[in-house]
Amino acid sequence: MAERLELPDGDWQRVSPRLVVSEYVSTVVSTAVFAIVVTVGMLLFWPPLVWLYIPVGVIALIALVIIPRRVRSIGYRLRDDDLLFRRGILYQRFVAVPYGRMQLVDINRGPLSRMLNLSELKFVTAAASTGVTIPGLREADAETLRDRLVALAETRRAGL
Amino acid sequence: MTDSPSSGNGTSGSGAAAHLADGEWHRLHPASPLLKGGIALIAILGVVLANMRERIFDLFVPTFPQEGDPVDYIVNHGLIGWALVAVAVVLIVLIIGFYASWRMHLFRITDEVVEVRSGILFRTNRKARLDRIQGINIIRPFFARLFGAAKLEINQAGQDANVQLSYLSSGAADNLRREILRLASGTRETRAENAAASAAAGSSVIERRVSEFLAPELDPDAAPPESVVKLDLGRLIGSMALSGSTVFLLIVVAAAIAWIATTGNFLALLFAIPGAIGFGSYYVRRFTKSLRYSIAGTPDGIRVGFGLLSTSNETLPPGRIHSVQVSQPLLWRGPGWWEIKVNRAGHSSTKGADGQANTTILPVGDRNDVRRVLELMLPELLAQASGDPAPGGSTPSGEPDAIRSAINVIESGLESPGGPDDGFTNSPRRAAVLRWFSWRRNGFAITEGSLVLRKGAIWRQLVIVPQPRLQSVSMHQGPLLRPLGLATVHLHTVSGPISADIGAIDRDAAIQFFEDVARVAVSAAQSDTTHRWRSGEATA
Structure with a gap:
């Protein structure tokens, strides 16, 4: 695995393992919806192609197997002057955002994450492509993190 | 021309400008409503009249009346008088409306903000901070130019975030821009009042208009008289x-x-x-x-002007250019031409040559033109050549090899076919699978104050991102790049035509680049003072 991207030194803060549950639920729900659409479509228009269920099932299974690893791959690190974020196994992505560049911080909570007591933190800079969204933070953690980031951004304020 | 003391009608030079920028409320040019909406009204009247021509003709040469037409109805029921009254009422209401909207449209410029109040029923009030100005554009549409009027547009970052002062008299717009830039620059020097009625060469109104119309787009006392590029x-x-x-x-x-x-x-x-x-x-x-087309450097940033009949002349203060791309389409290689585009946070409402937002700084130019324009836009990039350390620059300590003379980097960045030791960290040989022709050239460099990416062997391009403007940086690797030991690095700046990413570079080099960029982005942003670009100057 020498070819993988890895940054030297330092530990990553990981997100809550409960995110796995929420990801599981959303995968199962979307698979079910898709299966229903396929079924209805077959009943109405097509001859019944039962084998169509096989790829759907396989994709869903692979997703379910990968989800825990994918959740474990999400991490962030608060360095002295910037926030480092990583995610992805197959498609790895690392982002570094200087605190002074943060324009605003969002906390989002869907119905499912509310039940699991999870929040999603989103950072917005002047560049649309920054795209840093940390899912699966415990609610209290998310708020502490947000306040901390806002305070850090305030001390390192820069223009555009 | 109607003159009123508080309107933006200062052909008399800088006295009027100082007057306009004194922090009090002022009105726009009295002909503004006519120039903004009145032209449309006249056009509508013209269309109506043209369509009514036959009707009017019929009035005097009665023919068979046709039923079901409002004009017939009016004529048949003897309502001509009422109709004329209605038309007169509409006209009077419109004129009162225009006059009131002009009366209610006020602006003021203080040391901190420019503020505009407008609207009769729905009042709007817009304030823009001077240190966040992204550019000031003076637009002279053809029709307004005939009247010696100009639109002053102050660009701010964001969607629909411009402050427009339309219209001002031409000379007042130039002077007001200079005053706003002086206030925004943070310099404490009060500019000598030397702009004595430069445009008003002739004494009569007509002569003044003609001389304004023919005057070069760069006003002579605020910029070096010559554009650095002759197109x-x-x-x-x-x-x-x-x-x-x-x-x-x-x-x-x-x-x-x-x-x-x-x-x-x-x-x-x-x-x-x-x-x-x-x-x-x-x-x-x-x-x-x-x-x-003209481009010139001024103490308050670069000034780009273009246009034959409708002209546009924009000043971009230092530090408002978020990334620069020098590119050469294949067909331009023979003559050796290049094009320069930029990413900016604020966008003027005038369209550029392509009909899109105006992001082309140099439509076409040869190598020397490119060099001169880059010198204007990124003085810190080329500052090393003159032995002058860049103000906001910082270099990674760990990699002295990457820091070369900026001139060399630009020169080899443009035309060099690439090679092992040309100031850039290039893709390894194994990247040839993904970059068939350009792998030798495909690379990056960190110079004083800037990050430089070089791409493309057929469509050559060079992307330069000033370090203080970098928003964030990311590094990617997908299943295609992983077996090859390659990675992609993306420098995030404000959105625009340029995407500053470099793909298929060596994994270790990418990680090193990512770390270096993350470090210089922080230090460069902290030492950046371009939001008040002349605040460091000695007080006079």
Whole structure:
């Protein structure tokens, strides 16, 4: 695995393992919806192609197997002057955002994450492509993190 | 011309400008409503009259009346008097409306903000901080130019975030821009009042208009008199003839001819006329927008002007350019021409030569032009050559090899085919699978104050991101790059035509680059003072 991207030194803060549950639920729900659409479509228009269920099932299974690893791959690190974020196994992505560049911080909570007591933190800079969204933070953690980031951004304020 | 003391009608020079920028409320040019909406009104009246011509004719030569027409109805029921009254009332209401909107449209410029209040029923109040100005544009539409009026537009970052002062008198707009830039720059020097009625060479109104109309777009006392780039007509026409759209046009024409020749069917000609109109208007727009192009450096940033009939003249203060791309389409390689585009946070409402947001800084130029324009836009990039350390620059300590003379980096960045030791960290040989021709050239460099990416062997381009403008940086690797030990690095800046990413570079080099960039982005942003770009100057 020498070819993988890895940054030297330092530990990553990981997100809550409960995110796995929420990801599981959303995968199962979307698979079910898709299966229903396929079924209805077959009943109405097509001859019944039962084998169509096989790829759907396989994709869903692979997703379910990968989800825990994918959740474990999400991490962030608060360095002295910037926030480092990583995610992805197959498609790895690392982002570094200087605190002074943060324009605003969002906390989002869907119905499912509310039940699991999870929040999603989103950072917005002047560049649309920054795209840093940390899912699966415990609610209290998310708020502490947000306040901390806002305070850090305030001390390192820069223009555009 | 009607003159009123508090309106933006200061052809008398800087006295009026100082007056306009004194922090009190002022009104716009009294002809503004006419220039903004009145023209449309006149046009509508003209259309109505043209359509009514036969009616009016009929009034005097009665023919058979046709039923079901409002005009007939009015005539038949003897309501001509009432109709005239109605028209008069509408006209009076419109005139009062225009007058009131002019009365209620006020602006003021203080040391901190520029503020505009407008609207009769729905009041709006817009304040813009001077240190967040992204650019100031003076636009002179053809019709307004005839009246000696100009639109002053203050660009701020964000969607629809511009402050427009339309219209001011031409001279007042120039002076007001200088005053705003002086206030925004943070310098404490009060500029000597030397702008004594430069445009008003003639004494009569007509002479003044003519001299304003013919005056070069750079006003002589605020900028070095000469544009650093001369865009001659031959090169402009040549660059358009060798553009991608010409190739496309030729392909379309060839396909149409082939179709007609093979099928004998002239149906293709149906598309010829709209096609010709489309292409023709594209070329004409591009041509007229690029005519009289000028670019020059001023103490308050670079000034870009263009346009033949409707002119636009924009000042970009230092540190407002978020990334620069120098590119060369394949067909331009023969003559050695280049184009320069930029990403900016604020966008003027005038369209550029391509009909998109105005992001082209140099429509076409040779190597020397490119060099001169880059010198203006990124003085810190080329500061090393003159032995002058860059103000906001910082270099990674760990990698002295990456820091070369900036001149060399630019020179080799433009035309070098690439190689192992040319100031850039290039893709390894194994990247040739993904970058067939350009792997030797595909690379990056960190210079004083900037990050430089070099891409493309066929469509050559060089992307330069000033370090203090970098928003964030990311590094990617997908399943295609992983077995090859490669990675992609993306420098995030404000959105625009340029995407500053470099793919297929060595994994370790990418990680090193990512770390270095993350470090310099922080230090450069902290030492950046361009939001008040002249605050460091000695007080006078």
